[in-house]
Amino acid sequence: MADQKILEAKKFLIFRLGNEEYGIDIHKITTIIEKDMNIARVPKLPVFIKGVINLRGEIIPVISLRLKFGMAEEVFGPDTRIVIIKFEEISAGLIVDSVAEVIELDEDTTESIANISGELSMDYITGVGKSGGRIITLLNLEKLVSLEDNMGK
Amino acid sequence: MDMSQYLEIFIEETKEHLQSLNQCLLQMEKNPQDNSMLNEIFRVAHTLKGMSGTMGFNRMSRLTHDMEDVLQALRSNEMKVSPVLIDLLFKCLDALESYTTMIVETGSEGSEDNAAIIDALAEMIRKKGSVSAPAATAAAPAPEFSAASPDLAADLALNQYDLNVINKAAALGNNAYQITVKLNKGCVLKSARAFIIFKTLERHSEIIKSEPKVQDIEDEKFDFEFTVVVLSNEDEAVFDKDLNSIAEVDEVIIKLIKAKEAVAQQAAGNTAHAEEQEAKAADESSEGDQSQSKADSAAKRTKTGKTVRVDIDRLDVLLNLVSELIIQKTRLEGLEGIEKTQSYVETVEYLERISTNLHDAVMKVRMVPVETVFNRFPRMIRDISKNLGKEVELKMSGEETELDRTVIDEIGDPLIHLLRNSCDHGIESLEQRKSLGKPEVGLIELKAYQDGNNVVIEVGDDGQGINVDKVKKKAIERGLINKDMAANLTKKDIIDFLFKPSFSTADKVTDLSGRGVGLDVVKTKIEALGGIVEVETELGKGSRFFIRLPLTLAIIQALLVMVGEEKYALQLSSIHKITNIPADDIKLVQKQEVVMYRNTVIPVVRLDKVLEVPKENDEAQKYLTLVIVKKGERLTGLVVDKILGQQEIVQKSLGKFLSGIKTITSATILGDGNVALILDVNTLAN
Numbered sequence: 045m046a047d048q049k050i051l052e053a054k055k056f057l058i059f060r061l062g063n064e065e066y067g068i069d070i071h072k073i074t075t076i077i078e079k080d081m082n083i084a085r086v087p088k089l090p091v092f093i094k095g096v097i098n099l100r101g102e103i104i105p106v107i108s109l110r111l112k113f114g115m116a117e118e119v120f121g122p123d124t125r126i127v128i129i130k131f132e133e134i135s136a137g138l139i140v141d142s143v144a145e146v147i148e149l150d151e152d153t154t155e156s157i158a159n160i161s162g163e164l165s166m167d168y169i170t171g172v173g174k175s176g177g178r179i180i181t182l183l184n185l186e187k188l189v190s191l192e193d194n195m196g197k
Numbered sequence: 198m199d200m201s202q203y204l205e206i207f208i209e210e211t212k213e214h215l216q217s218l219n220q221c222l223l224q225m226e227k228n229p230q231d232n233s234m235l236n237e238i239f240r241v242a243h244t245l246k247g248m249s250g251t252m253g254f255n256r257m258s259r260l261t262h263d264m265e266d267v268l269q270a271l272r273s274n275e276m277k278v279s280p281v282l283i284d285l286l287f288k289c290l291d292a293l294e295s296y297t298t299m300i301v302e303t304g305s306e307g308s309e310d311n312a313a314i315i316d317a318l319a320e321m322i323r324k325k326g327s328v329s330a331p332a333a334t335a336a337a338p339a340p341e342f343s344a345a346s347p348d349l350a351a352d353l354a355l356n357q358y359d360l361n362v363i364n365k366a367a368a369l370g371n372n373a374y375q376i377t378v379k380l381n382k383g384c385v386l387k388s389a390r391a392f393i394i395f396k397t398l399e400r401h402s403e404i405i406k407s408e409p410k411v412q413d414i415e416d417e418k419f420d421f422e423f424t425v426v427v428l429s430n431e432d433e434a435v436f437d438k439d440l441n442s443i444a445e446v447d448e449v450i451i452k453l454i455k456a457k458e459a460v461a462q463q464a465a466g467n468t469a470h471a472e473e474q475e476a477k478a479a480d481e482s483s484e485g486d487q488s489q490s491k492a493d494s495a496a497k498r499t500k501t502g503k504t505v506r507v508d509i510d511r512l513d514v515l516l517n518l519v520s521e522l523i524i525q526k527t528r529l530e531g532l533e534g535i536e537k538t539q540s541y542v543e544t545v546e547y548l549e550r551i552s553t554n555l556h557d558a559v560m561k562v563r564m565v566p567v568e569t570v571f572n573r574f575p576r577m578i579r580d581i582s583k584n585l586g587k588e589v590e591l592k593m594s595g596e597e598t599e600l601d602r603t604v605i606d607e608i609g610d611p612l613i614h615l616l617r618n619s620c621d622h623g624i625e626s627l628e629q630r631k632s633l634g635k636p637e638v639g640l641i642e643l644k645a646y647q648d649g650n651n652v653v654i655e656v657g658d659d660g661q662g663i664n665v666d667k668v669k670k671k672a673i674e675r676g677l678i679n680k681d682m683a684a685n686l687t688k689k690d691i692i693d694f695l696f697k698p699s700f701s702t703a704d705k706v707t708d709l710s711g712r713g714v715g716l717d718v719v720k721t722k723i724e725a726l727g728g729i730v731e732v733e734t735e736l737g738k739g740s741r742f743f744i745r746l747p748l749t750l751a752i753i754q755a756l757l758v759m760v761g762e763e764k765y766a767l768q769l770s771s772i773h774k775i776t777n778i779p780a781d782d783i784k785l786v787q788k789q790e791v792v793m794y795r796n797t798v799i800p801v802v803r804l805d806k807v808l809e810v811p812k813e814n815d816e817a818q819k820y821l822t823l824v825i826v827k828k829g830e831r832l833t834g835l836v837v838d839k840i841l842g843q844q845e846i847v848q849k850s851l852g853k854f855l856s857g858i859k860t861i862t863s864a865t866i867l868g869d870g871n872v873a874l875i876l877d878v879n880t881l882a883n
Contacts, residue, residue: 082870084874088858088859096855096874098866101520101849102849103850105852134852134853135852135854189854
């Protein structure tokens with residue numbers, strides 16, 4: 045029984061945007077960049093795609109989650125991080141205000157979004173996690189980085 | 198034993214063998230008397246049989262085995278090469294190819310027996326090549342059944358394989374029956390009825406053969422009767438009762454196939470026959486065959502040389518590492534704040550030389566001769582021209598010209614398009630050619646050659662050429678241009694319309710000598726590879742398409758420019774000239790900015806506008822820096838803020854996420870680690 049529990053529990057990286065906390069499945073994260081990167085602007089893209097960076101020889105697009113979620117544009121500070129995600133051959137960087145920690149959530153501590161309504165477009169959310177009184181929005185990366193959406197075509 | 202580890206090798210080698218089989222068959226079709234080809238084909242079929250058998254691909258092995266029988270008969274001069282035979286062998290080739298594809302995709306050969314081909318092969322042997330040597334039929338031991346009553350449907354032709362099965366079944370105490378079922382003429386759902394009959398039969402027996410084929414029966418491609426051969430340990434009466442109880446069945450004729458005698462006879466005849474053949478073959482191979490085949494294999498060996506198969510991914514990794522090295526070298530050159538002593542400069546220069554050589558070497562490894570793409574075309578042209586009832590000769594040259602592997606992988610489809618076009622719409626019909634006094638056999642030329650830093654692939658035909666006036670008319674009809682504009686257009690401009698997507702989907706494409714079909718696709722594909730397509734045509738004499746491709750893709754010479762505060766790279770090979778012009782020289786013509794350059798008017802593109810570069814001080818400057826780029830013959834001026842200089846850069850893909858951005862082809866990493874975008878001259882110049 046105990047083993048089963050561990051299998052079902054997933055680890056999430058928790059980060060902040062403004063006052064809200066979000067979580068991403070840790071398996072989809074390749075690295076987190078701390079230092080300030082030069083982002084090269086790419087023309088004719090939606091505003092929330094800030095441009096591309098050079099990550100050890102690989103060109104990676106960078107997305108401002110704040111702009112994507114309709115918040116004010118981020119100001120780069122000492123806590124700002126770029127979380128690099130990768131799945132299905134798509135790599136992207138997500139700019140977040142700060143990275144908090146990694147926590148484990150299982151079925152008991154997550155809730156589907158059916159009962160909750162928020163400002164954020166439901167598409168981007170897989171569920172909500174609860175951990176010691178904190179509410180964490182769990183993001184659906186596949187939707188967030190879906191191609192049609194971003195190319196605006 | 199686990200064979201999976203050999204699967205990849207098997208697939209690779211099978212592909213090679215099939216390729217050479219294809220070439221040999223084409224050769225044999227041209228020179229039916231050429232025995233060396235026959236030997237080669239036999240060798241390939243034999244090798245394939247062995248290989249597929251070892252891997253446990255029994256269907257494939259079975260097919261090649263039967264092919265071998267026919268080839269053996271050919272070798273021993275028991276039959277002659279005929280067009281029917283060649284077609285059949287091509288069918289075998291196609292079947293083998295589809296087995297291979299299946300194996301590549303699923304790891305198993307699938308369940309297609311290709312019974313039709315196998316039967317045809319057996320038939321061929323039985324009839325001794327049917328067309329050429331009907332007299333020899335008597336020698337073939339045709340299966341003899343017990344006397345058939347005259348009201349019976351014709352006996353099914355049983356091949357060696359079927360007889361073997363019957364024989365084996367007989368050994369196990371099962372009888373073989375030939376059952377002919379006649380359906381009521383009023384039967385509506387024939388195939389459904391047939392299905393029920395099959396199901397009923399399968400309750401007591403195993404169906405080993407059916408005439409017409411099961412597939413045809415399912416498709417209702419039969420009259421009101423069909424015949425099956427079944428194996429069963431039940432009595433005739435059981436089938437009679439079962440089948441007659443099915444509705445809409447008019448008549449059931451059941452006949453016992455006396456397996457043992459027939460088969461024994463057949464087998465005896467065949468063994469003797471086979472032995473004879475083998476003996477003959479042995480004789481042959483010890484005599485005339487020897488010199489030829491030795492010469493053949495020797496030639497082959499020298500051609501292949503010593504090679505190592507390497508996964509293309511590993512080469513990509515290698516190329517990436519070389520790219521990294523070049524970036525670092527560039528960085529080292531530009532490093533500031535260090536003392537540039539003599540030895541430093543020497544070391545950097547040496548490093549530069551090595552990295553350039555290394556780059557060349559890696560690129561060479563990735564180069565593949567265009568032959569790998571070209572060699573499927575003769576067969577394709579043969580099939581197309583046969584279908585169209587035209588006679589077309591394909592002349593190929595420069596197959597040894599090499600291109601980067603990535604280009605090779607992509608170039609096939611555009612070439613197929615162009616060749617099809619030439620065959621279908623370029624070359625006239627036989628009658629037309631006769632009346633025009635042209636040689637009856639149309640000529641299509643496929644040439645590849647290197648031209649500076651480009652590789653050119655030419656597809657030419659001696660057909661009717663493009664009717665420029667018709668194209669012009671069509672363009673006006675479609676509202677792409679008006680009459681006044683049309684008068685000013687050059688021939689080249691008009692032909693360009695053919696590459697427009699709207700043109701290719703035009704309903705009456707064939708009226709425009711058909712040149713519109715898919716040409717936009719060809720153009721898009723070639724441009725995606727960094728190449729260009731050009732056309733030369735003369736009405737009544739033919740057309741010629743030129744595909745110009747860059748030799749290398751990954752590392753290019755580029756010009757770095759500043760637009761606002763951003764750095765961009767332009768491929769050096771597309772740059773015609775860099776010049777300074779007074780701002781007032783730019784004039785407006787129909788809302789398009791243009792400038793006079795060497796007595797021609799060329800359009801001007803302001804990069805800061807197109808690229809939406811944020812600018813702080815937007816004050817008008819007196820002089821502008823103009824980078825003039827060429828796309829084919831057309832020039833376009835790009836306004837930039839500053840020229841930074843020439844540099845060797847490594848192209849990096851923007852990745853899937855950002856694919857599809859026009860004006861940008863890819864990105865590169867500069868010496869300082871920052872990213873610069875590489876501009877797409879082709880779209881900017883449009």
